[in-house]
Amino acid sequence: MLRSEQYERILRYFDRDGDGKISASELSHRLALMGGELKVYEAEVAIETLDSNGDGLLDLEDFIGLMEGGGEEEKMKDLKEAFEMYDADGNGFITPMELKKMLSRLGEFKSIEECKAMIKQFDLNGDGAISFEEFQLMMQ
Numbered sequence: 001m002l003r004s005e006q007y008e009r010i011l012r013y014f015d016r017d018g019d020g021k022i023s024a025s026e027l028s029h030r031l032a033l034m035g036g037e038l039k040v041y042e043a044e045v046a047i048e049t050l051d052s053n054g055d056g057l058l059d060l061e062d063f064i065g066l067m068e069g070g071g072e073e074e075k076m077k078d079l080k081e082a083f084e085m086y087d088a089d090g091n092g093f094i095t096p097m098e099l100k101k102m103l104s105r106l107g108e109f110k111s112i113e114e115c116k117a118m119i120k121q122f123d124l125n126g127d128g129a130i131s132f133e134e135f136q137l138m139m140q
Helices: 004-014 024-033 040-050 060-068 072-086 096-105 112-120 132-139
Strands: none
Touching: 004 024, 004 060, 024 040, 040 060, 040 072, 072 096, 072 132, 096 112
């Protein structure tokens, strides 16, 4: 495992504005520079599940948790929380309309047809919605 100083140095790399915390846009931007792809809304969802104090940013403690990875139980809890954010009516499925609403709240505006196409990519049973099991596979 890395030492605290090494985590701090990595955090500073991601922290473009120098406030000691990583925002969704900073995370998305730096990953893009490294050849990765994480849209801002995806980074916001990731940060929301890892953010221990609710400020919408990753501080050093959150960042260490991300880098070292929590236990399987913690990961499952975070995944369920992320799923529930999208499953607005709580029926256990993410529909195209729920996906559209969540994405628009995150500043990513998609049509219903675009949301249907996004869901279709991971809809293993063809019911037009994403179950928690399908969501788990999608997030791996």
